[in-house]
Amino acid sequence: MLIITIKQGKEKTLLAGDPWIYLSAIEKIDGKPQELKKPGATAIVQSSSRQFLARAAYNAKSQIAARVWTVREDEPIDHALIKRRVQAALARRAVAWSIADPQALFQLIDGDKDGLSGLLVHSYGGAEGYLVCQFNAAGVELWKVAVVQALLKETACPNVYERCDELQRKGEGLPVFPRALAGDEPPQKLMVREGKRLAPMDIRTGFTYPR
Template sequence: MLIITIKQGKEKSLLDKQPWIYASAVEKVDGKHEERNKPGATALVQSSSGQFLARAAYSPKSQIRARVWSFDQNEAVDHALVKRRVKAAVAAQAGAKGDHIALITGEANGLPGLLVDWHGGKQGYLICQFNAAGVDAWKVPIVQSLIAETGCANVYERADELMRKGEGLPVVEGALAGDEPPDETLLIEKGQRYIVDLKTGHKSKAG
């Protein structure tokens, strides 16, 4: 496992449970060469005195050098964590109404950099953006958990080019499971009718 040591005096934000670790706060990164160059590798984060601070996803090319998975020393970063957090996010939206639900919004759901919009219920589409190296590395179990918890079989990845390039990730888009969404989908928001291309997010008022 990688070990990220934080510069003396720079650990305050982590002690305050802030989830981002900037490159300027990192004193050193110890671990195998391949792990130190692998986007999304799990790292133990410690203070300059060796105190445990967090477990985080390492992103060697990003200015946000790591994003915290957990501040609990006893919580492992594994498939079970991913499943728990996806399940909790879906459960939190159980009473949501409408054709469009902002299902997962990154750090708020303990899945840093992941955005998931759910359109059209079980017969609709889950539109995902993996905007950070950590969630990108756990893409397969995330998608499996989303399908299991929502009952929606169609999962599509939309790429935010700027975000992914900033993380050193390839810009990829396409169906991750099931079918691609159609070019035009009717969306009703606050009484207004829109035509949306779910693949790109482009939206225009319906005539």
């Protein structure tokens, strides 16, 4: 387990609820070399006085050195936590999703707001359509399989596609490899509702075709 020690006084933003820890706020990082090089490795975050502050996903290749998973000392980072976070995010939006226009891209998971920093999930076509995921941080990238398993179970949507934001993933030191993670890949062109109009879009990339 990695241990991140925060500089004296720099823990204030963390205690105020900011889930991002920048390198400038870190006094030192202790741990095995292989863990230090592993994007998304779980780290214990402590104050300069060695008091527990959080568990976070560490990434030496990112300007955001760590992203908080939990501030509870008794909450481990495991498959069960990922499942709970996905379930909670979907539950918050279940009613809205059930009545949403199936031709609109409906957001099911919104990163830090759902305790899944860097993860964005949109739905197209309802439960029989497509889920489009973006893993824009090393922590959720490391738990990708658990995320997809939870999405498949909780939504019953069989098709999960990974869309890659090249700039964000490269900034995290992650490979850019868009692909179907489960089921079928979305068609290149679908009609997507934006406000009151329908426009042809490639939901795999977000590209809107000229009309």
